[in-house]
Amino acid sequence: MATIKDVSKFCGVSVATVSRVINRDANVRESTRRKVLEAIDELHYVPNAIAKNLRTDKTKRILVLLAGISNQFYSKVLVGMERRAEEDGYRTAIAITHNNADIERQCFENLKMHFYDGVVSLSSALDSEYLNDIYDHFPIAFCSEYVENTKIPYIGVDNEKAGYDATKFYIDQGFTKIAFIGTKLKYGSAAERELGYKKALSDAEIPENKDYIFYGNYSFDAGETAGRHFLSLPKMPQAIFSISDAMAIGAMRELIKNGIKIGKEVHICGFDNTKISEVYMPSLTTVSQPRFEIGYTVMDRLIRRIETGGKMETIKLTHKIIVRES
Amino acid sequence: MATIKDVSKFCGVSVATVSRVINRDANVRESTRRKVLEAIDELHYVPNAIAKNLRTDKTKRILVLLAGISNQFYSKVLVGMERRAEEDGYRTAIAITHNNADIERQCFENLKMHFYDGVVSLSSALDSEYLNDIYDHFPIAFCSEYVENTKIPYIGVDNEKAGYDATKFYIDQGFTKIAFIGTKLKYGSAAERELGYKKALSDAEIPENKDYIFYGNYSFDAGETAGRHFLSLPKMPQAIFSISDAMAIGAMRELIKNGIKIGKEVHICGFDNTKISEVYMPSLTTVSQPRFEIGYTVMDRLIRRIETGGKMETIKLTHKIIVRES
DNA sequence: CTGTTAGCGCCTTCAT
DNA sequence: ATGAAGGCGCTAACAG
Numbered sequence: 001m002a003t004i005k006d007v008s009k010f011c012g013v014s015v016a017t018v019s020r021v022i023n024r025d026a027n028v029r030e031s032t033r034r035k036v037l038e039a040i041d042e043l044h045y046v047p048n049a050i051a052k053n054l055r056t057d058k059t060k061r062i063l064v065l066l067a068g069i070s071n072q073f074y075s076k077v078l079v080g081m082e083r084r085a086e087e088d089g090y091r092t093a094i095a096i097t098h099n100n101a102d103i104e105r106q107c108f109e110n111l112k113m114h115f116y117d118g119v120v121s122l123s124s125a126l127d128s129e130y131l132n133d134i135y136d137h138f139p140i141a142f143c144s145e146y147v148e149n150t151k152i153p154y155i156g157v158d159n160e161k162a163g164y165d166a167t168k169f170y171i172d173q174g175f176t177k178i179a180f181i182g183t184k185l186k187y188g189s190a191a192e193r194e195l196g197y198k199k200a201l202s203d204a205e206i207p208e209n210k211d212y213i214f215y216g217n218y219s220f221d222a223g224e225t226a227g228r229h230f231l232s233l234p235k236m237p238q239a240i241f242s243i244s245d246a247m248a249i250g251a252m253r254e255l256i257k258n259g260i261k262i263g264k265e266v267h268i269c270g271f272d273n274t275k276i277s278e279v280y281m282p283s284l285t286t287v288s289q290p291r292f293e294i295g296y297t298v299m300d301r302l303i304r305r306i307e308t309g310g311k312m313e314t315i316k317l318t319h320k321i322i323v324r325e326s
Numbered sequence: 327m328a329t330i331k332d333v334s335k336f337c338g339v340s341v342a343t344v345s346r347v348i349n350r351d352a353n354v355r356e357s358t359r360r361k362v363l364e365a366i367d368e369l370h371y372v373p374n375a376i377a378k379n380l381r382t383d384k385t386k387r388i389l390v391l392l393a394g395i396s397n398q399f400y401s402k403v404l405v406g407m408e409r410r411a412e413e414d415g416y417r418t419a420i421a422i423t424h425n426n427a428d429i430e431r432q433c434f435e436n437l438k439m440h441f442y443d444g445v446v447s448l449s450s451a452l453d454s455e456y457l458n459d460i461y462d463h464f465p466i467a468f469c470s471e472y473v474e475n476t477k478i479p480y481i482g483v484d485n486e487k488a489g490y491d492a493t494k495f496y497i498d499q500g501f502t503k504i505a506f507i508g509t510k511l512k513y514g515s516a517a518e519r520e521l522g523y524k525k526a527l528s529d530a531e532i533p534e535n536k537d538y539i540f541y542g543n544y545s546f547d548a549g550e551t552a553g554r555h556f557l558s559l560p561k562m563p564q565a566i567f568s569i570s571d572a573m574a575i576g577a578m579r580e581l582i583k584n585g586i587k588i589g590k591e592v593h594i595c596g597f598d599n600t601k602i603s604e605v606y607m608p609s610l611t612t613v614s615q616p617r618f619e620i621g622y623t624v625m626d627r628l629i630r631r632i633e634t635g636g637k638m639e640t641i642k643l644t645h646k647i648i649v650r651e652s
Numbered sequence: 653c654t655g656t657t658a659g660c661g662c663c664t665t666c667a668t
Numbered sequence: 669a670t671g672a673a674g675g676c677g678c679t680a681a682c683a684g
Binding site: 015051052 | 661662663664
Binding site for chain 2: 046047048049050051053054059063066068069070072074075078082091092093094095096106109110112113114115220249250253256275276279280281
């Protein structure tokens with residue numbers, strides 16, 4: 001591997017000069033600049049970024065934490081992040097955490113070790129104490145998921161309001177038997193959506209019915225189980241609000257199998273507006289988040305903090321309900 | 327930020343000793359080891375990985391290139407890669423290339439700049455000359471997709487055989503009107519699957535029919551267009567083999583909408599065994615690749631090359647057809 | 653068992 | 669416009 005020294009020797013200038021042409025410093029005579037460029041080409045020289053990072057203590061890299069890659073939802077959020085990152089010459093890398101605390105911690109340790117300039121997390125298996133400590137010293141932000149009791153800013157939708165709106169959507173159609181599919185987590189986006197669901201019911205003076213609440217793990221399979229549960233009830237719900245498209249579709253499939261007419265006998269609303277919600281038959285009504293904007297915004301705030309140390313704050317963007325066949 | 331020097335001063339030992347305890351060198355007295363550990367804790371010291379990398383010229387990081395995140399197929403391949411990487415203390419990071427040559431090139435430049443020890447690409451927008459040049463000097467491998475005229479090893483299934491088998495599967499059922507949905511690319515996995523399709527037909531002495539071949543871009547929407555195309559034909563195909571589940575499902579949806587009975591009047595086979603192929607109604611027959619094994623194997627070979635400079639070779643793993651309702 | 657020292661490759665004053 | 673030299677934080681001989 002050729003180094004800056006090799007280049008400098010090759011064309012008889014100092015390493016400082018080579019460094020100048022690499023970094024586009026104006027103070028280089030055109031003729032020597034050309035000479036250096038030729039040498040670089042000749043020797044196939046590529047600057048060693050690690051060395052540069054060490055010297056400048058900057059990597060221009062942001063690590064994005066994703067629980068898993070199979071969640072369709074992330075794709076456009078990422079595009080938003082990349083677009084913003086690019087504007088200031090940053091590059092993003094993604095780490096898959098599988099929602100595993102150890103892996104997440106390793107990623108944050110990578111940040112501490114100066115491997116990245118900042119991290120955006122869409123995954124949250126870590127405790128608030130650990131995270132708060134990091135936040136004091138490093139640029140980090142949460143996106144569309146967050147951890148309770150944390151001062152770390154979060155960019156996403158107002159999940160409680162989204163849950164409220166989805167439920168209200170069915171209440172306004174005159175339904176009173178409205179079911180909910182969520183998770184048993186006590187905090188986070190799922191819990192907030194549940195809060196919204198309950199608030200909408202209570203605002204409409206509809207009593208909560210334990211039988212109409214089912215907890216799963218976001219997956220299609222959990223949705224199927226939910227579907228079976230609702231089928232077993234003496235009175236089926238008229239409408240179901242699920243905090244994920246996958247669970248909504250799982251439930252829907254189970255109901256269809258049992259002869260229930262979706263969109264007539266039972267209405268279903270999912271969450272995230274994933275591709276499958278659009279192409280499934282019947283297509284799924286769902287809550288849509290402004291994915292690109294979420295990604296762009298979180299990256300914008302993060303980069304600002306990196307570059308100018310600016311303060312960050314939680315921002316809640318607006319969702320909307322996409323009404324489809326279900 | 328505390329450095330190794332701070333720690334060494336703090337507890338009155340040399341930086342070498344601190345380095346030893348960090349790197350678990352046995353030659354440290356237990357008492358001093360403990361003293362150093364305490365100092366590290368006290369000072370919140372985290373070793374600067376960049377400095378270490380510069381010194382050792384190793385990062386223990388592998389970059390994985392993905393065209394996009396929304397392809398369900400990648401998920402398990404990644405798990406396989408991670409499992410193998412972990413065995414030797416490597417970590418993976420993912421870059422989304424959007425099949426954009428510029429972005430891909432940047433990723434390989436990152437490799438040249440010593441940001442990573444190696445790269446595995448599942449995306450292939452670059453020309454063979456550029457790639458061959460890199461391959462001579464750096465550890466890189468292709469996985470489930472590849473570039474023509476390249477000496478870079480590839481780990482995946484035998485796509486031609488897979489195409490052959492899927493087609494033969496329908497021929498064996500007595501069908502002669504078998505359609506194909508592919509891409510217009512002249513090389514790569516899609517082209518090989520097409521080759522297999524054609525070979526199976528010719529082996530069975532079934533003449534090719536241009537009307538039964540449709541080219542799309544892997545997407546659900548392209549599948550819908552394909553479906554419309556087949557519907558417009560005087561004689562509908564009896565079976566359809568698509569090189570992606572998404573296109574298969576798009577076509578299927580269009581046919582169902584027009585009253586065609588899938589699995590009776592028309593049979594459809596996709597590719598990749600994605601989750602949606604399993605949960606769609608009707609469920610989709612598809613070609614399944616050994617995803618975990620593909621990921622594990624490619625990472626295994628890559629790490630071997632990194633660590634011992636061993637030679638790498640193309641490996642073709644075996645697929646299978648998952649028969650479902652369609 | 654521990655300390656000293658010489659770089660890894662680069663950028664950045666400070667001279668000239 | 670260019671060069672010399674110091675140092676970023678760490679590891680790895682080499683001494684002792």
